[in-house]
Amino acid sequence: MLRYTVRRLGQLVLVVLVLSLLIFAWLHSLPGGPVSALLGERATPESTRALTIQLGLDQPIFVQYWKFLLRALSGDFGVSLGVQPGASVVDVFLTRFPATIELSVCAIILAIVFGIPLGYLAARRRGGWFDNLSIGASLIGVAVPVFFLAFLLKYIFAVKLGILPSLGRQDAIDATRVTGFFVLDGLLTQEWDASLNALKHLILPSIALATIPFAVIFRITRAAVLDVQDEDYVRTAESKGLTTRVIRARHVLRNAMLPVVTTIGLQTGALLAGAVLTEGVFNFPGVGDALATGFRQHDYPMLEMLVLVAAIVYVLVNLLVDLSYALIDPRVRAK
Amino acid sequence: MALLEVRDLTVQFRRRGEEPFTAVDGVSFDVDPGQTIGLVGESGCGKSVTSLAIMGLLPRKGNQVTGSVRFEDTELLSLSQSQMRDRRGRDLGMVFQDPLSSLNPVVSIGLQVTEVLERHRGMARKAAMVEATELLDKVGIPDPGRRLSEYPHQLSGGMRQRALIAMALACRPRLLIADEPTTALDVTIQAQILALLKELVTDTGTALIMITHDLGVVAGLCDEVNVLYGGRVVERAARHELFAEPRHPYTHGLLASIPRLDAPRGEKLVPIKGSVADNIPWDGACAFAPRCPNALDTCTQVTPEQESLANRLLRCHNPVEVTA
Numbered sequence: 001m002l003r004y005t006v007r008r009l010g011q012l013v014l015v016v017l018v019l020s021l022l023i024f025a026w027l028h029s030l031p032g033g034p035v036s037a038l039l040g041e042r043a044t045p046e047s048t049r050a051l052t053i054q055l056g057l058d059q060p061i062f063v064q065y066w067k068f069l070l071r072a073l074s075g076d077f078g079v080s081l082g083v084q085p086g087a088s089v090v091d092v093f094l095t096r097f098p099a100t101i102e103l104s105v106c107a108i109i110l111a112i113v114f115g116i117p118l119g120y121l122a123a124r125r126r127g128g129w130f131d132n133l134s135i136g137a138s139l140i141g142v143a144v145p146v147f148f149l150a151f152l153l154k155y156i157f158a159v160k161l162g163i164l165p166s167l168g169r170q171d172a173i174d175a176t177r178v179t180g181f182f183v184l185d186g187l188l189t190q191e192w193d194a195s196l197n198a199l200k201h202l203i204l205p206s207i208a209l210a211t212i213p214f215a216v217i218f219r220i221t222r223a224a225v226l227d228v229q230d231e232d233y234v235r236t237a238e239s240k241g242l243t244t245r246v247i248r249a250r251h252v253l254r255n256a257m258l259p260v261v262t263t264i265g266l267q268t269g270a271l272l273a274g275a276v277l278t279e280g281v282f283n284f285p286g287v288g289d290a291l292a293t294g295f296r297q298h299d300y301p302m303l304e305m306l307v308l309v310a311a312i313v314y315v316l317v318n319l320l321v322d323l324s325y326a327l328i329d330p331r332v333r334a335k
Numbered sequence: 336m337a338l339l340e341v342r343d344l345t346v347q348f349r350r351r352g353e354e355p356f357t358a359v360d361g362v363s364f365d366v367d368p369g370q371t372i373g374l375v376g377e378s379g380c381g382k383s384v385t386s387l388a389i390m391g392l393l394p395r396k397g398n399q400v401t402g403s404v405r406f407e408d409t410e411l412l413s414l415s416q417s418q419m420r421d422r423r424g425r426d427l428g429m430v431f432q433d434p435l436s437s438l439n440p441v442v443s444i445g446l447q448v449t450e451v452l453e454r455h456r457g458m459a460r461k462a463a464m465v466e467a468t469e470l471l472d473k474v475g476i477p478d479p480g481r482r483l484s485e486y487p488h489q490l491s492g493g494m495r496q497r498a499l500i501a502m503a504l505a506c507r508p509r510l511l512i513a514d515e516p517t518t519a520l521d522v523t524i525q526a527q528i529l530a531l532l533k534e535l536v537t538d539t540g541t542a543l544i545m546i547t548h549d550l551g552v553v554a555g556l557c558d559e560v561n562v563l564y565g566g567r568v569v570e571r572a573a574r575h576e577l578f579a580e581p582r583h584p585y586t587h588g589l590l591a592s593i594p595r596l597d598a599p600r601g602e603k604l605v606p607i608k609g610s611v612a613d614n615i616p617w618d619g620a621c622a623f624a625p626r627c628p629n630a631l632d633t634c635t636q637v638t639p640e641q642e643s644l645a646n647r648l649l650r651c652h653n654p655v656e657v658t659a
């Protein structure tokens with residue numbers, strides 16, 4: 001198990017290296033570029049050349065990549081050009097990353113907490129009204145665009161009913177920062193109001209972000225339970241006269257969880273895509289928002305770091321999935 | 336008194352918009368304590384459905400079970416789901432056909448054995464583990480202590496079936512139903528498993544219902560044999576009588592289609608023509624008539640009734656004559 005983990009982490013290094021090259025090459029082949037973005041309408045041929053040399057963009061691309069790589073290894077991703085001009089990319093990232101983590105964790109918890117039990121219930125009541133209703137609901141969940149749902153939620157609960165905040169991570173209140181995770185900070189410093197306030201700000205964005213993962217997890221759970229409950233070993237368990245509780249938990253759910261765990265991993269990895277839209281609608285200052293802004297303003301250094309981190313997170317989540325898979329399924333452990 | 340009395344057991348599967356399908360059609364038989372009886376027939380003759388009906392393991396929806404299944408003094412068919420749950424695994428055990436798919440792949444062998452002991456004998460996990468070690472040892476699994484912590488994929492096919500037998504017999508049920516327990520195994524392993532079953536039921540006085548399509552299995556194991564066709568018992572006799580003088584043309588055909596070492600070289604096997612019909616045309620005919628070499632006109636006009644002869648039950652208008 002340990003050797004497996006170490007080997008997988010080794011693979012991670014390789015993946016990140018290749019990815020960094022791809023991202024770098026791809027960003028630098030885009031038209032426009034940071035120089036024209038920075039100078040805007042005031043660009044003259046002289047100032048353009050001067051800035052190109054100043055940013056090192058006149059050098060061959062592999063030289064640029066090598067320099068980028070060396071700096072990145074020492075934790076220096078350069079200076080933001082557009083998201084927060086002049087600030088260190090790493091600093092910008094570090095203030096925004098906790099916001100997205102908070103949002104994603106809330107969203108995936110919502111998706112799991114509702115998706116798995118409802119999927120299980122729908123499978124038990126297959127063909128009944130509950131099953132049909134929730135299949136319909138999950139279809140809508142997948143089909144409705146995230147940004148539309150985000151606007152809808154914002155309009156109903158923030159604008160019309162006014163019961164939940166519509167923008168940002170926290171109201172302008174006195175709050176001590178410790179970790180950058182606002183909900184956690186409030187708990188650590190016992191500033192309960194601050195914690196509660198941050199949590200309220202999370203409700204609508206996480207619901208919007210959770211819909212697609214919820215719908216997918218719900219459907220996979222339902223299908224997996226339907227599959228598993230017809231298996232021979234469930235009949236064996238029945239023939240042993242075991243209680244329904246044991247049969248459901250040990251024989252049906254444990255096996256049905258295998259595909260669900262994989263799905264949770266994939267969905268968690270894909271959350272960033274949804275976060276770009278959700279954070280935009282709710283003015284939530286996370287990395288999704290930074291990514292969108294970065295693209296609009298050709299903030300290469302920012303984008304390089306964000307895409308790289310997104311890739312690392314994705315690979316780490318998948319590693320976590322594989323490890324938990326091995327925990328559930330002894331057949332995987334053996335290999 | 337019989338341990339198990341099955342009377343007029345009928346199972347119909349009903350699907351919306353379709354004719355009900357009668358899988359088991361008025362089957363009756365007894366099992367005495369410690370007796371081994373065989374239910375024999377081709378796929379689709381209703382033998383597995385009969386056993387699932389006795390165990391109360393048929394799907395809850397879409398079927399209708401009528402008749403009577405008395406186990407000692409209890410009518411099993413009138414028990415509630417949870418009462419039946421208390422019986423299964425304790426009074427009645429069952430072993431299935433495919434040992435790999437019948438074991439939960441993600442639960443250790445040990446837990447799959449101890450969960451029965453915990454459920455019906457109220458044992459704590461630790462005590463149950465000790466008992467499970469003995470059980471695995473009894474069914475001939477070497478190094479049982481180590482096997483307890485292993486998972487089904489780490490065991491061979493024969494070992495898996497042994498483990499399943501250990502689970503079925505863990506609470507010393509008075510009746511064990513084995514549904515084709517050797518079909519999925521290698522031939523050499525088949526013989527071992529049959530010998531094991533025989534030894535275990537003899538030692539513990541457990542009655543055994545052996546469900547099989549393999550007359551070889553019956554020959555080595557069963558005291559009495561019921562031959563099923565189209566959901567009905569067509570012939571019943573003690574083992575010796577059945578093999579020596581098969582009277583029903585179907586039984587006769589089954590025996591004739593077994594290759595024999597003492598047959599002259601070059602002699603061809605005689606298969607039974609055709610296959611089991613989709614629905615059972617016992618109404619106003621014998622269901623076997625279309626495939627029967629002895630068929631008369633009456634066979635397609637009158638349903639044969641079950642007759643009691645000197646040493647057997649028979650349901651046939653024109654049985655095979657006894658060759659002296």
